[in-house]
Amino acid sequence: MAIGEAPRYLSAGDLLRLCEFLYRRTGMLFGETKRYYIDRRVADRVAATGAMSFGSYFNLLLSDPGEAELLINSFTVNETYFYREEHQLHCLSRSLLPDRIVGKRPGDRIRIWSIPCSTGEEPYSIAIWLLENWNLVDAYNVEIVGSDIDSAVLRDAAFGEFGKRSVSRLSADLRQRYFHQLDDARWRIIPDLRESVSFRAANLIDRQVAETQGEFDIIFCRNVLIYFDDESRRRTVDNLYGALLPGGYLCLGHTESMSRISTRFEIARFEDAVVYRRARES
Structure with a gap:
């Protein structure tokens, strides 16, 4: 890790698994270039569920549609206003x-x-x-x-x-x-x-x-x-x-x-x- 670089919450393998999960469910592409955005949201959901590790949280994602919904909600972009375009x-x-x-x-x-x-x-x-x-x-x-x-x-x-x-x-x-x-x-x-x-x-x-x-x-x-x-x-x-x-x-x-x-x-x-x-x- 370079000097001054923030620690990474997800390993490269974890990041790949998560991005593939999001892509299959939503069609949205995420990757290394959006790591900070991803790490922050995943860390919040892991803490909220009390999972002991990303591995256990990912198993929860695969088995619990409600948690999958909450994670997807955290990744959606909701920028809008009245009379747009x-x-x-x-x-x-x-x-x-x-x-x-x-x-x-x-x-x-x-x-x-x-x-x-x-x-x-x-x-x-x-x-x-x-x-x-x-x-x-x-x-x-x-x-x-x-x-x-x-x-x-x-x-x-x-x-x-x-x-x-x-x-x-x-x-x-x-x-x-x-x-x-x-x-x-x-x-x-x-x-x-x-x-x-x-x-x-x-x-x-x-x-x-x-x-x-x-x-x-x-x-x-x-x-x-x-x-x-x-x-x-x-x-x-x-x-x-x-x-x-x-x-x-x-x-x-x-x-x-x-x-x-x-x-x-x-x-x-x-x-x-x-x-x-x-x-x-x-």
């Missing part, structure tokens, strides 16, 4: 939804999926945006589903309480109408809006995700593919394709592209955003 919300109300209601009748269902949804800012943003910007929102049965692999953030999302940074891009008027201000730094979504979004656990790399969640008109899956390798990206995109209705749309993050991942989607270019479409049935 707002240009896609403009595209949603101006282009995507008008296209999706062609052939539908008033009262028909429109399903929108936000995955991963983290602590709920993105699916709640969709709900607020539609109430404010789509004059047909009450004419259709709009179902918004938020999903994430992290069970802890799903509980936070359903509770609907947010800090100052999360709501910083919302106008004072929107905060006043859709939130109860708890103090100078905390806001909670009003009950009617909380009830407009349902939250369900889902793993993007699980090939049965489409079967368990149903099919959607529009999917927002933003800023997660950047954490995957090529194989995990392909599996994820295939799963998302299966979760879309024919002609449905997929919105990725602004740094993400379908090129070199899949040729199954059509590129759809609109005034506000470039998105991806599952081909309509012939």
Whole structure:
């Protein structure tokens, strides 16, 4: 170990075993370059469980789904805020939804999926945006589903309480109408809006995700593919394709592209955003 280098909690072999475990369960790639990040989280979980060594803790991971869930929760990235990538919300109300209601009748269902949804800012943003910007929102049965692999953030999302940074891009008027201000730094979504979004656990790399969640008109899956390798990206995109209705749309993050991942989607270019479409049935 070099002078001044922090001691390593995991041996090279331990690190490899753990990273392989995380990759199989989540599709996320970790390795030596993120050792400090990994060591700290594993050490916390080992202490919390009272395991005597990493070996005994790893055996617990393999046998206890609850502990595996807690460890995975500690590794997920939950950076988000309301009205993130707002240009896609403009595209949603101006282009995507008008296209999706062609052939539908008033009262028909429109399903929108936000995955991963983290602590709920993105699916709640969709709900607020539609109430404010789509004059047909009450004419259709709009179902918004938020999903994430992290069970802890799903509980936070359903509770609907947010800090100052999360709501910083919302106008004072929107905060006043859709939130109860708890103090100078905390806001909670009003009950009617909380009830407009349902939250369900889902793993993007699980090939049965489409079967368990149903099919959607529009999917927002933003800023997660950047954490995957090529194989995990392909599996994820295939799963998302299966979760879309024919002609449905997929919105990725602004740094993400379908090129070199899949040729199954059509590129759809609109005034506000470039998105991806599952081909309509012939």
